Amino acid sequence: MTTSLFDQLxxxxxxxxxxxxxxxxxxxxxxxxxxxxxxxHGTSPDRARRGVPRSLLLVAPVAAAAAALLVIAPALxxxxxxxxxxxxxxxxxxxxxxxxxxxxxxxxWWEVRTTGFSLGIIDTASTDPGAQVAILESRNxxxxxxxxxxxxxxxxxxxxxxxxxxxxxPVTSAELASWLDGSTEGWTTDLAPNDTPGTWQxxxxxxxxxxxxxxxxxxxxxxxxxxxxxxxxxxxAFVYVADILRSxxxxxxxxxxxxxxxxxxxxxxxxxxxxxxxxASGIAFGRYESHNGTRTELVIDPANGDxxxxxxxxxxxxxxxxxxxxxxxxxxxxxxxxxxxxxxxNDAQVLDCNVATDGTVFCIR
Amino acid sequence: xxxxxxxxxxxxxxxFLECGNKVLxxxxxxxxxxxxxxxxxxxxxxxKYRSNVPAEPLPWLYRTAAHQIQHSHRSRSRRAALASRSxxxxxxxxxxxxxxxxxxAQVDRETAVARVMADLSPRDREVLRLWAWEQLSTxxxxxxxxxSSTAARVRLHRAKRRAEALLQQDPTPARLPLALRSxxxxxx
Numbered sequence: 001m002t003t004s005l006f007d008q009l010x011x012x013x014x015x016x017x018x019x020x021x022x023x024x025x026x027x028x029x030x031x032x033x034x035x036x037x038x039x040x041h042g043t044s045p046d047r048a049r050r051g052v053p054r055s056l057l058l059v060a061p062v063a064a065a066a067a068a069l070l071v072i073a074p075a076l077x078x079x080x081x082x083x084x085x086x087x088x089x090x091x092x093x094x095x096x097x098x099x100x101x102x103x104x105x106x107x108x109w110w111e112v113r114t115t116g117f118s119l120g121i122i123d124t125a126s127t128d129p130g131a132q133v134a135i136l137e138s139r140n141x142x143x144x145x146x147x148x149x150x151x152x153x154x155x156x157x158x159x160x161x162x163x164x165x166x167x168x169x170p171v172t173s174a175e176l177a178s179w180l181d182g183s184t185e186g187w188t189t190d191l192a193p194n195d196t197p198g199t200w201q202x203x204x205x206x207x208x209x210x211x212x213x214x215x216x217x218x219x220x221x222x223x224x225x226x227x228x229x230x231x232x233x234x235x236x237a238f239v240y241v242a243d244i245l246r247s248x249x250x251x252x253x254x255x256x257x258x259x260x261x262x263x264x265x266x267x268x269x270x271x272x273x274x275x276x277x278x279x280a281s282g283i284a285f286g287r288y289e290s291h292n293g294t295r296t297e298l299v300i301d302p303a304n305g306d307x308x309x310x311x312x313x314x315x316x317x318x319x320x321x322x323x324x325x326x327x328x329x330x331x332x333x334x335x336x337x338x339x340x341x342x343x344x345x346n347d348a349q350v351l352d353c354n355v356a357t358d359g360t361v362f363c364i365r
Numbered sequence: 366x367x368x369x370x371x372x373x374x375x376x377x378x379x380x381f382l383e384c385g386n387k388v389l390x391x392x393x394x395x396x397x398x399x400x401x402x403x404x405x406x407x408x409x410x411x412x413k414y415r416s417n418v419p420a421e422p423l424p425w426l427y428r429t430a431a432h433q434i435q436h437s438h439r440s441r442s443r444r445a446a447l448a449s450r451s452x453x454x455x456x457x458x459x460x461x462x463x464x465x466x467x468x469x470a471q472v473d474r475e476t477a478v479a480r481v482m483a484d485l486s487p488r489d490r491e492v493l494r495l496w497a498w499e500q501l502s503t504x505x506x507x508x509x510x511x512x513s514s515t516a517a518r519v520r521l522h523r524a525k526r527r528a529e530a531l532l533q534q535d536p537t538p539a540r541l542p543l544a545l546r547s548x549x550x551x552x553x
Contacts, residue, residue, distance in 0.1 A: 005529050009497035012478040014397070015390035023382060029405070030381035033412045034374040122487075155519075179486060187519060201513045228419040243513075351518065 082268035082285075089270060089283055089302050094259040097305025099252045102336050104147030112143040112248035112334045115278070117163045119312070119327040121319050122171065122179055133168025134319050136327070137161065137180055144340040145249060149193040149205040154340050154348050156186045166327075167320025186348040196355055200225060200240045203247050213253050215260035222261060234266045235289040241265075242296055245307055248332040256305060262298070275299045277309030278331040286313070293318055294327065307332075372415040380422060381408055387499075388426050394498055396434050406433045424508040427499060431509060481531040489524035496521055 010016075021029075081087055104110075117136045140158035160180040165171060198207020200222075212218040226236040241258050244250055250258070262268055267287045275284035277299045286297035293316045299308040312328030314321050321327065388407050392400035407430045411418050419425050482490050495506045507517035 005525055005532065006497050008478050008532070009493060009528075012482075013394070013498045015393045015498065018386075018390055018393055020386035020389060026381045026385045027378055029385070029408070030378040031374065033409055034377045155515075157519075181486065181488075185519075185523065187522075202515060228417065231414065231417065233417070351522065 082263050082265055083270065086268050086270045086285055087263040090259045090263040090268075090285065090300075093283075093300050093302045093305045094256040094263075096303060097252055097256045097259070099255075099304065099306060101251050104336055106148070108147045108336050108338055109151075109340055110143075110145045110147055110249055110334050111337045112145060112332060114141045114143070114246070114248070114330060114332050115139065116309070116330040117328065119166075119321075120179060122168075122175065132319050133171050133175075134166040134321050135171065135176075135179075136163035136166060138163050139330070142344075143248075144337070144344065145193065147205075147336065152188050152190060152192050154186065154188045154344050156184065156344050156347070158184055166325065184347075186344055187351060188345075188348040189351045189353045191353045191355070196353075200244045201247075203244055203249065208249065208251060208254060211254055211257075213257045215257050215264070218257050219261045219264055231289060235287060237265055238262070238268065238287045238289075239296070242298060242310060245298065246310060246330060246332055248334045252305075255307065259300070259305065271295065271297055271313070275308075275311065277311050277329055280306075280308045280331075282306070282308040284311070288315060372418070377408075377412055377415065380411065380418070384423055384426055387423060388430055391427055391430055391499060392434070394494060399434070403430055403433050423499075424501065424505040427495075427501075427509045428511065477532060481528050484531050485524065485527060488520060489527055492517070492520045492524045493528060496525075 082090065116139050118139055120135050120137050122133045122135065138161045140160075142156045142158075144154040146153070159182045161182075162171075162176055162180065193202070193204035194206065196202070196204065198204035212221055222237050222240055223233065226240040227233065241262055245255070245258065262285060265287065268285055269287070270283055271286040272284040274281055275297065280301070282299045282301040284297040284299045286295045288295050293314060295313050295315050297311050297313060299311060300306070301308055309329060309331040311326050311330070314323055314325045314327050317323045385404065385408070389400055389404050392403035392407075396403060407426055410429050410433070411422070411426060417425075482493070485493070492506060492510070495501045495509060499509075501509065503517045503521055504514050506521060507514040510517060510520075512520070
């Protein structure tokens with residue numbers, strides 16, 4: 001192959017040669033939108049559309065539903081904390097957290113198993129215009145993380161399979177084969193966790209150790225680090241908490257502090273008192289995020305503070321899926337092991353990674 | 366409002382001028398018939414939530430566009446009456462149907478890349494688009510797809526490997542008309 005994949009894809013870009021908008025149109029459109037009064041910021045969609053030029057008004061039939069949902073977020077941010085019962089139960093979970101972290105010996109690894117399922121919407125328009133099917137597909141990953149962060153991690157992703165179909169005409173095996181990743185893939189990198197800056201999404205031992213255990217300080221750190229992301233400040237803070245808990249390596253004292261912080265995030269509420277994730281159940285704490293019709297919930301056993309798992313629930317009917325349907329589920333378990341299985345090591349491809357000056361990690365094959 | 370300090374109409378105009386056509390290209394690649402609507406809604410959202418727009422705005426705008434495409438698609442599938450909506454668009458100086466649909470049709474039917482893209486999974490296709498067409502870094506791809514950076518790296522790596530393997534194969538006609546038909550579920 002003489003031409004790189006990148007170049008071939010670039011040549012096939014449908015937007016190549018696109019004329020685009022002229023500067024005058026862009027400026028006029030910007031002025032039309034920004035000339036709305038300050039009071040319109042976060043108010044009703046009808047008022048928000050005042051003064052929008054004709055081409056923008058054409059978006060109204062579609063935008064109305066989205067805008068009506070989007071305006072809920074500012075209202076939630078006015079609340080001083082999570083709902084009262086959520087505060088009570090999260091505080092109880094934090095106080096009753098009885099788990100004791102196993103003490104890792106030198107050279108040991110955390111074997112972190114992440115299992116569950118997620119939603120897939122398949123457009124079958126090629127055979128039936130406008131038709132869609134909704135399926136739940138399995139997820140299965142085993143990660144090996146050196147307990148002291150000194151060795152590169154290993155990951156093994158198992159094949160995806162159909163859990164069940166939620167909506168649409170029954171899918172064929174050929175359609176499933178084209179959608180689901182049926183392969184098992186293993187990979188590692190040439191950087192150990194300690195060689196990279198830890199993050200809420202990829203925490204290393206040093207990052208976990210330096211996060212405050214005091215709830216107020218931890219909350220401040222959480223909001224500082226998550227600022228600017230997501231569709232709402234509080235929503236992103238909730239996502240960051242879910243991210244780090246999902247890593248499976250959060251020590252018990254930090255988990256307790258995170259529960260206390262969750263109790264201070266506006267919009268967090270108890271969404272179910274008997275939510276089952278995998279084989280266990282607990283209280284589900286969720287936060288309605290208006291932009292995508294899905295609510296992520298953390299399921300916690302208040303009796304002992306165990307994180308049972310995480311699940312996604314549809315907050316509105318869409319694509320044939322009824323509101324209230326569980327559309328995603330994640331259970332994370334961890335155990336200490338003495339070594340990474342040889343098959344995992346041998347099957348892993350090694351990514352060549354580097355840390356940029358701004359802390360970003362870049363990897364190539 | 367204090368959180369909007371500096372996020373005034375001048376900032377917004379500069380944002381629109383800098384990124385408007387990039388978002389248009391993003392939307393055209395995925396939903397050519399609705400591209401103008403998507404651009405309008407993305408920037409209306411950016412103004413509405415201007416305090417949330419990060420200093421490097423493009424990934425945020427793409428992610429917002431992805432959400433808008435989902436809303437647009439779902440509304441469209443529920444209401445066939447909207448099918449004629451794009452035909453009403455008359456933004457000066459452009460004809461989205463001529464530019465986008467024509468190019469896509471040509472790409473879909475004739476190029477090896479179209480065959481490869483048709484043979485890839487929707488997820489592979491979308492990550493390749495973000496890499497090659499939007500030219501995002503893996504961290505930016507992760508942000509747009511709302512996945513971890515690690516997951517983005519792996520997904521991109523796999524997609525490139527699969528695409529390269531398919532390109533090495535003997536050319537055969539595209540299995541299905543591509544038409545970017547599944548852009549909606551790919552960006553979920």
